[in-house]
Amino acid sequence: MTARKFETRRIGKTALEVTTLGLGCASLAGIFTGVPADQARATVGHALDKGLTYVDTAPQYGLGRSEHLVGDVLRERRAGVVLSTKVGRLLKPVPVAEQDKGAWVDPLPFNQVYDYSYDGIMRSFDDSLQRLGLNAVDIVYVHDIGAGTHGVEGNKPLWKQLETGGYKALRELRDGGVIKAIGLGVNEWEVLMDAFALGDWDVFLLAGRYTLLEQTSLDPFMTTCIKRGASVVVGGPFNSGILVGGATFNYAKAPEAIVAKVQALEAVCREFGVPLPAAALQFPLTHPAVCNVLPGPRSPAELDGILDWWDVKVPDELWTTLAAKGLLAPGTPIPSGMA
Template identity: 50%
Template sequence: MDVTQLHTLPRGGLSLPCIGMGCAPIGGLYQPVSDAQARVTLDGAWDAGVRFFDTAPFYGYTQSERRLGAALRERPRHKFVISTKVGRLMRPDASVRPGDDGFAAPLPFRPHYDYTYDGVLRSHEDSLQRLGLDRIDILFVHDIGKATHGEHDQHYWRQLTAGGGFRALDELRASGQVKAVGLGVNECEIVLRAMAEFDLDCTLLAGRYTLLEQASLSPLLDLCVERGNAIVIGGPFNSGVLAGNGKFNYADAPAAILKRVARLDAVCREFGVPLQAAALQFPLAHPAVASCIPGGQDLAQLRQNLDWFATPLPDALWLALRDADLIDARAPLPAGVAA
């Protein structure tokens, strides 16, 4: 598959490359990453043709946005797409310690949830300043829903609805300050909930439509096709379990998940192809999906992801996975898509 292939969003006309780069790792997710290492990775991504970068204030407690902006400010602005997120305001806090929220060396800014009208506008402005750019292309509402907020879910949902968070996004979109808006989440139910309230252009869905699990096929992805809510696939390796790190949903993978991954891997080995290549290419066959954004902690990992993405895969592989009940029978297969 071609890293430069573009998909135009049904709403708004923004075109996304079919593969991008998730920038949580350059914020030091799980492992420390130096400024120099992050810059080498980002420059390498650009040289390899990557033109879509997703970040968030939360990643490294502002570190990812700062590093990404420093690398992209030197590039022609019209040649790349950047997405970031709203929902957390970052406030100075000297009590921040290594390992907070999984970030190895976070900067001294503590996240505070705020999905209100003023909070969304403030978050957008703060991100522009950290990035040092004149505009952001896509704004995602970060981690709204029960999976993040538990018993406080309704409180934050009311901030987004009655509190004007959606209204702020609509104003930013209507004024042309951003080209697309949506959610950036790890659960399906909240996307359906949001679509009943607000017109989403694009949703970053992490870990919920992958080679490992396809429960989001119906009703979510069906409705996304109908309503023009394009999906960006985050977490295509399900936190890394499909890449061999034993993590699933940001924790140690349970035995049942490890067993299913082993079965997927066994079928891929029969065809002499890497499981990771299948994991990166599978989601893009669905008509709702516009792009896939694996993370890259260093240049070697980035290049490996791009190599897997470009690996030719036989059509028979997908049929074998489906016949083994490892892919939902309703899922579109990349047959004839693999290059």
């Protein structure tokens, strides 16, 4: 099988290069809907066959399940793949009857314990290497710190852990050459502005806040990334389903105002003969801070569908029409000339 040639972009000021399309491995761990292990492994392998070189996972995904499945594939095919995982959650073995499965259909028998301290970060990193069965990863993200996950008061002691020890651990790992890049992986851009106050970061994985539907992170966050030399990986380019015909936005039933905006976006796309998901997938990369778009297919067939959307030619006039109709935030870079 001949791999296609994707554009690559550099991560921050590092030497890492990633394809502009990546593979997010949360869905493969069975969120809301179960995914057989063989299907999950086949999806990772199919992504590599197709030429994608960036794969992202995390301890949270299936409470260890995703890392195990990703490792099963990458142990045989590590060359040329940029791999990221996350820290901030430790997994504690528990009887199944006492487990908090959350939205995971068939997770491994653990509960998660939040720990963003120096020791917690180091232990989380070592645990991930063991689950992956690998001796290295390239990028480590601090996962889901912020008021959106923990509440305003609940986040304060966790942020203190990161501020007083966790960031130091990440810098030691990166500056010592153990990993190549550090960042945060979150669903809210505001906490990333707080992170800039702690020091320098290479890349942020931001889910759902810079999409065709929502550009709330445009300023000051995206503009600060340009000034500070940090890259952005856009997770959740379909806003958890609403941009691919689903009814879910931010992992919950979409409110009426969101549904109405999606209908308006779709009407413009229809005018130009472009599927809405194709426009949604290609849109984020027109911002100079964005290095990668990270969808989460559940199967090789879903990935093929994403690649079909990726190959759709989007006329420049579609983007200018969206802007003229007020469907993009003021100041949003207008995509042009994308294949």
